[in-house]
Amino acid sequence: MALQLFELREAMTMAMAAIRTNKLRSFLTVLGVLIGVSSVIGMVSLITGLNNSMARQIESLGSNVIYISKYKPGIVMGNRSSDERNRKGIFFEDAEAIAANCNLVSAVSPENNYWRWPSGNTAKYEKNEALRPAITGVLPAYEEVNNTEMAEGRFFNDIDVHFRRMTCVLGADVSASLFPGLDPIGKDIMVNDERFSVIGVVAKRESLLGESMNNFVLIPYGTFAKLYPWEKELWLACRAQSAEVMPQAIDQITELMRRRRGVAYDKPDDFAVFTQETLMDQYKKITGVIYLAMIVISSIGLMVGGVGVMNIMLVSVTERTREIGIRKAIGARRRNIIWQFLIEAMTLSGLGGVIGILVGIGLAILINAVSPLPAAVSAVWVMIAFTVAVLVGLVFGIYPAYRAAKVDPIVSLRYE
Amino acid sequence: MLIKTENLWKTYNMGGEELHALRGVTFCIDKGEYVAIMGPSGSGKSTLMNLIGCLDTPSKGTYQLNGRQVASMNDDELAFIRNKEIGFVFQTFNLLPRATALHNVELPLIYNGTTAETRIDLAKRALEMVDLSDRMMHRPNQLSGGQRQRVAIARALVNNPSLILADEPTGNLDTKTGVEIMGVFDRLHEAGNTIIIVTHEHDVAQYANRIVHIRDGQIEREESGRKRAA
Numbered sequence: 001m002a003l004q005l006f007e008l009r010e011a012m013t014m015a016m017a018a019i020r021t022n023k024l025r026s027f028l029t030v031l032g033v034l035i036g037v038s039s040v041i042g043m044v045s046l047i048t049g050l051n052n053s054m055a056r057q058i059e060s061l062g063s064n065v066i067y068i069s070k071y072k073p074g075i076v077m078g079n080r081s082s083d084e085r086n087r088k089g090i091f092f093e094d095a096e097a098i099a100a101n102c103n104l105v106s107a108v109s110p111e112n113n114y115w116r117w118p119s120g121n122t123a124k125y126e127k128n129e130a131l132r133p134a135i136t137g138v139l140p141a142y143e144e145v146n147n148t149e150m151a152e153g154r155f156f157n158d159i160d161v162h163f164r165r166m167t168c169v170l171g172a173d174v175s176a177s178l179f180p181g182l183d184p185i186g187k188d189i190m191v192n193d194e195r196f197s198v199i200g201v202v203a204k205r206e207s208l209l210g211e212s213m214n215n216f217v218l219i220p221y222g223t224f225a226k227l228y229p230w231e232k233e234l235w236l237a238c239r240a241q242s243a244e245v246m247p248q249a250i251d252q253i254t255e256l257m258r259r260r261r262g263v264a265y266d267k268p269d270d271f272a273v274f275t276q277e278t279l280m281d282q283y284k285k286i287t288g289v290i291y292l293a294m295i296v297i298s299s300i301g302l303m304v305g306g307v308g309v310m311n312i313m314l315v316s317v318t319e320r321t322r323e324i325g326i327r328k329a330i331g332a333r334r335r336n337i338i339w340q341f342l343i344e345a346m347t348l349s350g351l352g353g354v355i356g357i358l359v360g361i362g363l364a365i366l367i368n369a370v371s372p373l374p375a376a377v378s379a380v381w382v383m384i385a386f387t388v389a390v391l392v393g394l395v396f397g398i399y400p401a402y403r404a405a406k407v408d409p410i411v412s413l414r415y416e
Numbered sequence: 417m418l419i420k421t422e423n424l425w426k427t428y429n430m431g432g433e434e435l436h437a438l439r440g441v442t443f444c445i446d447k448g449e450y451v452a453i454m455g456p457s458g459s460g461k462s463t464l465m466n467l468i469g470c471l472d473t474p475s476k477g478t479y480q481l482n483g484r485q486v487a488s489m490n491d492d493e494l495a496f497i498r499n500k501e502i503g504f505v506f507q508t509f510n511l512l513p514r515a516t517a518l519h520n521v522e523l524p525l526i527y528n529g530t531t532a533e534t535r536i537d538l539a540k541r542a543l544e545m546v547d548l549s550d551r552m553m554h555r556p557n558q559l560s561g562g563q564r565q566r567v568a569i570a571r572a573l574v575n576n577p578s579l580i581l582a583d584e585p586t587g588n589l590d591t592k593t594g595v596e597i598m599g600v601f602d603r604l605h606e607a608g609n610t611i612i613i614v615t616h617e618h619d620v621a622q623y624a625n626r627i628v629h630i631r632d633g634q635i636e637r638e639e640s641g642r643k644r645a646a
Contacts, residue, residue, distance in 0.1 A: 006535075010526050017514040326510045329471060330571065331499020331527040333492045410471050413510060 007336065008343060015344035018316065019351065029312040030352025032305025033392055036298040037353045037385045041360020043294045044381040046367060047287050049374035054283055057206055057213070058276045064243045065145060065276060066105075066250055068094070068257065069235040072272040074282040087270050088261060089233030092221075095139075098238060101256055104249040105238045109145040112137045112224055112234035116192055123217055125178040125189045133174050134216040135191065137224020137231075145239045151175075153185045153200030156220050160199075164222040168196040172204035173214035191217055194227065212372075246275065302388065305352060306396035313345050313400035317407075324404050325412030334405040341404045345397025346390045353389025357382055418482055418578055418610055419445040419468065425476035426463050426633075437463040439633040440477070445612065447578070450605045452621035452641065453614045455630035462583070464630060465614045469502055469581045470494045482578050499528050503572025507584035509564040511556040517543065517567045518552040524575045542570040546600055562593035569600055573609075580604065582613045586620055598623050 019026045067073075070089050071080075079085075095110040113136050115121065120132030142148065143155040151172065160167050168191060175184050175198075184198045196219065205213040224231070240249035254273050263270055317324070324337055332340075361382075364375040426438040437460045445451055455461040466472040467479060470486055473494070479487045482501055489497065503524075504510075511520045521539040530538070543552055546566040556564050565585060572580050582601070586594035602623060605611050613624060621627045622641050629636040 006532055007526060013519075014512075014514070021514060322510065323512055326512065327523070327527075328495060329469070329498060329504050329510075330524045331495050331575075333495045333527070335492075336527055410466050413471075413506065 007339065011340045011343040012347055014340065015347040018344060019348060025312065026348060026351075029308045030305060030348055030355070032301050032303075032308050033349050033352030033389050034305070034356040034359065036301025036305055037356025037389050038359035038363065039301060040294060040298040040385050041357050041377070041381060042363035042367070042375075043290070045360065045364035045375040045377045046373060047290060047294075048378045048381075049364075049368075049376040051283075051287065052376055053206060053374045055280070058280055058283075060147060060206070061276050063276065064240040064246055064249075066238045066240060066246070066253060067235065067272075067274050068098075068238070068253065069272050069274075070233065072282075073274060073279060074285065083270075090235055090271065091232055092225075092234065094257065094260060095234075095236050097256060097260060098236065098253055102238075102249065102252040104241050104245045104252055106241050107141040107144045107239045109139055109141040109237045109239075110221065110234050111142065111237060112221070112231055114192075114224070114228050114231055121192055121217070123174055123178065123189055123191050125187060128178045128180070130174040130177045130217075131215065133171065135224075136216055136218050137221045137228075137234075138218050139221050142218070142237075145237045149203040151201045151203040152183075153198070155200055156218070160220040161222040164226045165220060166194065166196045166223060167199045167220060169200040169202060169218040170198060171202055171214040171216040171218075173212050174217055175201045191219070250275070302392050305349065306392040309345055309349050309393055310396040310400060312348070313341060313397055314403065316344070317341065317400050317404045320404075321407055321412040324407045325409045328407070328409040329413060337405040337407075338401045341401035342394060342397045345400065346393035349393030349396075350386065350390040353386045356389065357385055360385070417444055417480075418447045418449075419443075420480040421467075421477065422479075423477040424464075424467060424474045424479060426460075426467065426472070427475040436633055438467070438474070441630075441633070441635055443628065443635060445610065447610055448605075448608055449626060450601075450611045450624045450641075451613070452624035452627045453612060453630060454616065454618070454621045454627055455636075456616060459630045460633040461614050461616075461630045463633075465581065465583055465612075468579075468612065469504060470497045495527075499524055499575065501578045503569075503575065503577040503580045505565070505568050505572050505580065505582035505585045507587035509556070509561075509568045509588070511564060511567055511571075513556055516553050516555055517548060517559065517570075520556070520567055521571045521574050524571060528575065538574055539570070542574040543567070545573060545604075546570045560593075561589050562596055565589060565593075565597050566600060569597075569604075573604070578610060580609055580611045582611065584615055584617075585613065586615075586617070594620070 068090055070087050071084070092110050095108045098105055099108045113134055121135050123130040123133050138156070139161060140156050140158060148155065155169060156167065159165070168189070170178070170184060178184065178189060179187065184201055187198050188195050189198060238253065240246050250273055254269065257271055257273070258269065261270060327337060361377050364377050367373055367375040422442050424438050424441040425436065428435045428437060441464060453461050453464060467474055470481070473489065474487050477487065478485065481497065484497070486494070486497060512523070518536070518539050521542050522535050525535040525538060540549070540552065543549055546569050548563060548566050548570065551559060551563060556567070559567065586597055589597060598620065601611055601613070613620065615621055624641045627639050627641055629638070
């Protein structure tokens, strides 16, 4: 089925002429392909954007941070098993033990969140109020472990923790809503109706999955323990000496935690030790599910589009029976006719693909403009989408093209 | 000898009943001849034209075109022969409506793999031969009936075929235009082309050297054209 280049050009010229004569019909025909392709491009752009931002975010945590928590990160489908539900939490003492015993760990930051039931935490300065900030009790080690950059003021020191001082460090969003155009350092704010003095503001962090990472109030761990003594379960972030000793550091921590929690040698860990890589994997799993859903949705669109293309190509074959007869009379072989209609079907669906890609890119630009979600167009997916659109034309064009090739020139030349 | 048929039969099966459209037609046509095939409707002249034009194969008998045995060829081989040896002119012109005159004339060349420049060159020359150089970029619906038929003739000519086969070429034209078109055929004949015209009009048949009358699927008689003889 060799196809000569100029034959291809002729077929494409004729296909474009056919599409031009039936603009509305052609547009309606490729609508399915268009929707399928634009939804793929739009969603891939969104996911690509999120991936980029997520990757930056996770990298900014530093490559040698180890997290310890009761459960693995990620989405849980259904209920946890009773073993899992009965797990012991991670406590402040675990942080002290790791700091004392694991020589490959340079700093340990226990972090404990408080959430005031039922409507969330409040932070007020005069008439200004922050929107439900997270309140986290931390040690000075937090600054090192979390790569914290200060925009203003200072971070906590041991004195803040030891004397349970009512000082706080604000996230950029909280600072912006409480102190618009004011210097926050030294001002007193009300956090859940307790008076705190602002000593520092953390530099703005990149938002994650469209969620702000700057809406928090940090308070010294001692103060947190005094105010919310019932909040004992926490999670730990540890910094390893270097990226090279990460595996050994993880081993040291796992070993110690197993001993502390009395896990039998043949039982699995009843806690989770993970790194930014684990987070990235988890995240990829989630986006993998989104990709799958997207492929399902768009393949339905493409199927519908393909059926539309097939339908209109069958109509076109009937309408142009005479043309096929003429072509055959003057020397077109079966393969010439097959290629002509295949190329026409592919041009049609490919055109739908191109419009779909443009609409998809438009969607991505729109998402970027009006929502906090980042979107980035992926060149690879643009190529894939176009190829798939053309393939749809090819696959669904085969039967109509075959029908066209079967047309008998004698009958068709009499066809009115 | 350009065309040599021997005992051509064409039988159609119409719901179990056999219908003989041709019953043993034997005749020869030489290079450079101008032949009219005449007959009333139902005489089998269209069937004969389809066979001569390699659009169909006979049920029985042999057909040699330019030394090649055509009777037993398959579809694609026939397509090749049609492209190379035969130029068709139809009653209803049969031009591609969406293509320009030039593109219509180019079409046979596209199917035999002629490169673009040669193609345009040859197509232009064929259009010049039928006096349509100034109408090359017009579409069929922008042309008059006579002009359309001239485009069709140019298309039939462009591949330099051994045979031009015209089926009622003046059937859809008024008398004056019909005469004009027959004039074009005359010129082509004088230039050395072999022409077969299938018609039921006596006046049209008179342009040919030789008139073959068909009736009930057989050759009834032959005569020479009046205008030639005179």
